Amino acid sequence: MNQTIPMPDRRPEQGRVPVSCILALDLGTTTGWAIRAYDGLITSGTVSFRPGRYDGGGMRYLRFTNWLTEIDRLSGPIAAIWFEEVRRHVGTDAAHVYGGLMATLTAWAELRGVPYEGVPVGTIKRHATGKGNAPKEAMIAAARARGFSPADDNEADAIAILHWAIETGGGMA
Template identity: 80%
Template sequence: MAHVSLTSTPMSAPCPGVPVVLALDLGTMTGWALQAADGLITSGTVSFRPSRYDGGGIRYLRFRSWLDQLAHDAGAITAIHFEEVRRHVGTDAAHVYGGLLATLTSWAETAGVAYQGVPVGTIKRHATGKGNANKDAMMAAARARGFSPADDNEADAIAILLWALETRGGVQ
């Protein structure tokens, strides 16, 4: 089963009718941040690490199930923004990212949810002013905005969500 940790931070006073926006930092340990229809931002991490007895596709089935549950709990998701990684440290990371991305985009297409990849440098520049900021800088940027990320995956997801909300998905 997937391990989930989460934190909640109100962005402002509740605003009924606000679009539900999901931001993801895809990986075995996926960071996520969600703005609910009431304006509350919730974030956390979820692990899709398979056990040694699991088949190769189980992490993707669990990811899809997690997306289904999240959409059920949060209501109709309006948009999904995810970190668009063009370079991976290793082959395994690239394969996991590709599988999660394929699962995400097929899920979004089926659910009729708009989705958009956001380049890593764009996210880092928006959060810290530096397009090549390190993990510590991203964590510090999230904390400076009032969040308490458990790790860099959650901090990245928060940064993606804030970028999406503040730039209207890049349509400044």
């Protein structure tokens, strides 16, 4: 997908999400992910970036970088990434982890020329359930209604982000 997009707008071509490999993420210590491959097949899951007992502070982000690279290698190349844009966290630690993962993700994408965009939490919830403040259980139920079996709310959120991106052309429809 070769395109020229003025900075800071890094979205795919306005008004459409081409059939290509796109990734949706719910960033956190347990990151939910959903990916649509070139053949249209959607796969989802969760991956833990919880540090080990003897890990240094940066190991979580190094593991995330390696995971992104492996997803890109096995399923990609990734044409675009959407992630849940969280503006308020319950705790300081969660805010720090989210900020570190987002910085790692955006640096990884910039280095490879992959467009990325955050999607507000309320937008995702409204698209999936009809309510911008839907609880976790409603997000899981919405994913199940689409035929998925999410392990938790992180995976359900990633599935919702992916469907939002596909159905709205990345917010342009």
